[in-house]
Amino acid sequence: MAGTVLFWPRTVLFNSLQFLIFFPIVTALYFALPPKFRWALLLGASCYFYMAFRPIYILILAFTILVDYVAGILIDRETGSRRKLYLIVSIAANIGVLAFFKYYNFITLTFQDAGARVGWTYPLNPLDIILPIGLSFHTFQSLSYTVEVYRHRQKPERNVGIFALYVMFYPQLVAGPIERPQNMLHQFHELHRFEYSRVVAGLQLMAWGMFKKVVIADRLAPFVNQVYDHPQTYTGISFLVATVFFAFQIYCDFSGYSDIAIGSAQVMGFRLMENFRMPYFSPAVSDFWRRWHISLSTWFRDYVYFPLGGNRVPFLRRYGNLLITFLVSGLWHGANWTYVIWGGLNGLYLVLEQWGDMLGARAFPNWSTPPGLRLPFRAVRTVITFSLICFAWIFFRARTTADAFYIASHLGEGLANLPDDLQSLSFIKANILMRLDKDEFIIALFALPILLLVELLQHRVRLRVFIERQPVYVRWSLYYACCATLLFFGAFNRAKEFIYFQF
Amino acid sequence: MAYLKFFTRLGALVLPFLLLGLSIYWTDPFCLLRSPFIAREVKEKSAFPLNTCLAKLIEFEQHPGANILLGDSRMGLIHPSEIERVSGKKFIDMSYGGASLNELVDTFWTANKAVALKSVYMGIGFSLYNDYHFTNRTEPAMAIIETPLLYFTNRTVLKGAWYTAQLRYSGVDPGLGQPLISPDELWKEALQDDSNWAERYLKPVRYRARLEEISQYCRQHRIDLRFIIFPGHADLQAIPSRFGLDDQYFQFKRDLASFGPLYDYDVPNELTANRENYKDPVHFRDPVAKRIVRDIWGAGTDGSSRSRKVGDPVY
Numbered sequence: 001m002a003g004t005v006l007f008w009p010r011t012v013l014f015n016s017l018q019f020l021i022f023f024p025i026v027t028a029l030y031f032a033l034p035p036k037f038r039w040a041l042l043l044g045a046s047c048y049f050y051m052a053f054r055p056i057y058i059l060i061l062a063f064t065i066l067v068d069y070v071a072g073i074l075i076d077r078e079t080g081s082r083r084k085l086y087l088i089v090s091i092a093a094n095i096g097v098l099a100f101f102k103y104y105n106f107i108t109l110t111f112q113d114a115g116a117r118v119g120w121t122y123p124l125n126p127l128d129i130i131l132p133i134g135l136s137f138h139t140f141q142s143l144s145y146t147v148e149v150y151r152h153r154q155k156p157e158r159n160v161g162i163f164a165l166y167v168m169f170y171p172q173l174v175a176g177p178i179e180r181p182q183n184m185l186h187q188f189h190e191l192h193r194f195e196y197s198r199v200v201a202g203l204q205l206m207a208w209g210m211f212k213k214v215v216i217a218d219r220l221a222p223f224v225n226q227v228y229d230h231p232q233t234y235t236g237i238s239f240l241v242a243t244v245f246f247a248f249q250i251y252c253d254f255s256g257y258s259d260i261a262i263g264s265a266q267v268m269g270f271r272l273m274e275n276f277r278m279p280y281f282s283p284a285v286s287d288f289w290r291r292w293h294i295s296l297s298t299w300f301r302d303y304v305y306f307p308l309g310g311n312r313v314p315f316l317r318r319y320g321n322l323l324i325t326f327l328v329s330g331l332w333h334g335a336n337w338t339y340v341i342w343g344g345l346n347g348l349y350l351v352l353e354q355w356g357d358m359l360g361a362r363a364f365p366n367w368s369t370p371p372g373l374r375l376p377f378r379a380v381r382t383v384i385t386f387s388l389i390c391f392a393w394i395f396f397r398a399r400t401t402a403d404a405f406y407i408a409s410h411l412g413e414g415l416a417n418l419p420d421d422l423q424s425l426s427f428i429k430a431n432i433l434m435r436l437d438k439d440e441f442i443i444a445l446f447a448l449p450i451l452l453l454v455e456l457l458q459h460r461v462r463l464r465v466f467i468e469r470q471p472v473y474v475r476w477s478l479y480y481a482c483c484a485t486l487l488f489f490g491a492f493n494r495a496k497e498f499i500y501f502q503f
Numbered sequence: 504m505a506y507l508k509f510f511t512r513l514g515a516l517v518l519p520f521l522l523l524g525l526s527i528y529w530t531d532p533f534c535l536l537r538s539p540f541i542a543r544e545v546k547e548k549s550a551f552p553l554n555t556c557l558a559k560l561i562e563f564e565q566h567p568g569a570n571i572l573l574g575d576s577r578m579g580l581i582h583p584s585e586i587e588r589v590s591g592k593k594f595i596d597m598s599y600g601g602a603s604l605n606e607l608v609d610t611f612w613t614a615n616k617a618v619a620l621k622s623v624y625m626g627i628g629f630s631l632y633n634d635y636h637f638t639n640r641t642e643p644a645m646a647i648i649e650t651p652l653l654y655f656t657n658r659t660v661l662k663g664a665w666y667t668a669q670l671r672y673s674g675v676d677p678g679l680g681q682p683l684i685s686p687d688e689l690w691k692e693a694l695q696d697d698s699n700w701a702e703r704y705l706k707p708v709r710y711r712a713r714l715e716e717i718s719q720y721c722r723q724h725r726i727d728l729r730f731i732i733f734p735g736h737a738d739l740q741a742i743p744s745r746f747g748l749d750d751q752y753f754q755f756k757r758d759l760a761s762f763g764p765l766y767d768y769d770v771p772n773e774l775t776a777n778r779e780n781y782k783d784p785v786h787f788r789d790p791v792a793k794r795i796v797r798d799i800w801g802a803g804t805d806g807s808s809r810s811r812k813v814g815d816p817v818y
Binding site: 017194195196199200226230233424425426429430435436476479480483484487488489490492 | 505506508509515516519520634635636637638650652653656657658661692695696698699702703705
């Protein structure tokens with residue numbers, strides 16, 4: 001059994017035993033090998049990592065890689081309209097693969113449904129398609145390469161192996177961060193030495209990411225799943241608890257993945273881009289989107305929003321561009337109307353926010369918040385932003401649009417009796433603990449403030465530097481406490497895939 | 504130099520956890536590692552009640568048996584020793600307090616994987632036959648059995664190790680499994696708990712399919728599968744009506760009867776009307792348990808006809 005797992009695992013999740021074996025072996029070999037062979041090792045390891053999920057799908061990656069590799073060289077070589085032609089071929093190939101695997105069934109079912117309403121039979125049927133893991137991520141990363149070559153911001157990569165590694169570098173292969181060639185490609189040609197402080201910093205970041213994933217996200221998941229899988233059996237308070245829990249679940253799941261990805265790359269000497277910057281401390285929705293899934297937000301900004309005209313167009317068209325960008329972003333997340341509504345809702349928030357700011361600036365051109373009120377104002381705005389984002393998460397998490405609208409319309413149900421209801425232990429067990437383990441709930445309640453506090457401290461005082469300045473016994477006590485927390489409070493025995501793997 | 508510094512510090516970081524792992528191996532609170540240092544009887548008091556599901560699944564993995572009892576705490580009141588005394592048959596108690604049907608079904612398949620089953624008795628109450636009743640402790644327990652490394656990182660195991668060491672080396676009994684509230688409060692709490700299930704009744708589509716699958720499998724493989732509905736106190740029996748679930752309640756009985764022979768004790772009669780027969784509305788006392796054992800496993804009975812003497816079926 002162990003042999004099977006080691007040599008042909010079904011998954012190499014970051015939070016699995018397989019990764020605990022895979023990562024040190026690959027890292028040790030990386031530093032042991034002469035530099036000229038290292039990219040080959042990483043490529044081999046990345047292939048193994050990807051093929052652990054579904055071996056045959058490596059062919060899809062190979063196709064994308066070959067098309068974009070050749071397109072990059074041809075775009076660089078040619079001039080005039082032929083450059084554009086090669087870019088279009090690259091875009092069509094990438095989007096074509098994405099469209100087939102991710103959207104074929106969605107489009108077919110939508111047309112079938114719409115056809116049935118008007119008495120027309122749509123000729124195509126859904127297919128049994130298993131979505132390749134991380135397809136949207138590596139497709140976008142590969143696509144950004146040809147676009148950047150076309151825009152003369154990146155020289156084409158001549159070594160097909162290194163280009164393949166750029167597309168499928170294992171730490172960020174299945175869920176990002178979605179890198180740009182300018183940041184990544186040159187790093188595969190550089191020499192990375194074993195530097196103690198960098199390796200330790202990388203491992204610490206991995207541990208922090210693991211804390212977010214196994215201590216918080218996987219612990220919150222059962223509470224969220226229970227309510228969102230059976231919404232009709234719950235009322236307001238359960239929806240509120242589950243939705244706030246989901247907000248933290250998805251944040252910890254995804255930013256935890258990003259931290260492990262960035263940390264594991266850092267151990268080997270690679271710098272991946274930051275993907276999250278305390279998004280739930282944002283005082284405005286626009287600010288939230290500058291801090292949430294930064295690599296995707298900036299991708300859509302650079303390759304969708306700006307080409308549509310960005311901010312340099314009349315305000316009505318600008319609002320239209322915003323809505324289009326967010327609708328496409330919603331669709332990128334999943335082939336389901338719930339994601340489209342989620343994207344549209346966030347786009348609408350931004351439009352209203354910009355419109356409100358514009359009206360406010362016109363009405364009170366010289367107004368500024370009094371210094372004593374800045375902090376309370378910011379706190380209120382942060383709470384409002386968080387509430388809006390949570391409301392949108394309902395659509396992201398719900399299984400169907402009907403479920404989402406049911407939850408959204410029953411958020412306030414039963415809240416008037418809440419003070420009385422909370423006196424009853426059985427009410428709490430059924431509606432807040434969702435009949436799950438109360439210890440799990442308590443641990444989650446303790447872990448969430450720790451998360452927010454650490455993030456705040458990290459932002460204010462650069463926590464790592466602060467810890468390094470402490471006496472040795474304080475530092476080591478903290479290290480031991482962190483390891484013990486991870487080991488004994490991590491939900492390892494129900495290892496879950498990362499939510500964003502499905503995208 | 505950087506390598507040396509790194510590995511020295513890594514060693515210092517890991518060492519205490521290795522020692523902790525060693526102490527878990529030494530105490531082995533759920534007997535997974537077959538560690539010989541502390542007797543099983545000690546662990547039955549100090550650790551097993553912390554996670555009966557884990558303890559029983561480990562025990563079954565190590566000593567499987569062809570005849571099993573599945574159910575919640577009510578089935579736990581039926582002693583295999585009493586069955587053996589009455590029928591001469593050896594049964595293994597695989598019931599867990601507060602069990603869900605998920606856990607019963609998963610335990611059936613787990614047991615079936617380990618041994619060719621001959622006889623399976625499932626004790627199912629109406630509150631279990633509800634898709635909303637979803638908890639599943641067998642999954643994490645099986646994960647620990649399949650990946651023993653998880654045994655060393657499990658909080659319950661760590662707690663069990665601590666209690667076991669305490670009991671073995673300083674004689675401090677952790678007093679696990681003793682109720683913390685008065686009998687009257689326990690009675691009210693049990694009724695409220697059952698009401699909560701009824702309030703959130705979800706048609707058991709999933710559970711029906713899972714039981715049907717087991718039923719078919721048992722028929723194909725000649726496994727003697729039988730169901731028991733234990734006698735709830737009259738206060739408990741009133742709950743389905745109170746929540747307008749009479750039809751669902753009788754459908755539950757019809758469903759079970761279609762899956763295999765059914766012993767239905769949950770009917771209004773003298774036994775279920777008498778509070779003296781119960782610790783709380785769900786859990787009957789030992790004389791009732793013995794009566795059920797005699798009734799089902801006693802010589803010369805086929806059980807299903809006997810059970811109807813306890814109360815007339817109303818479906």
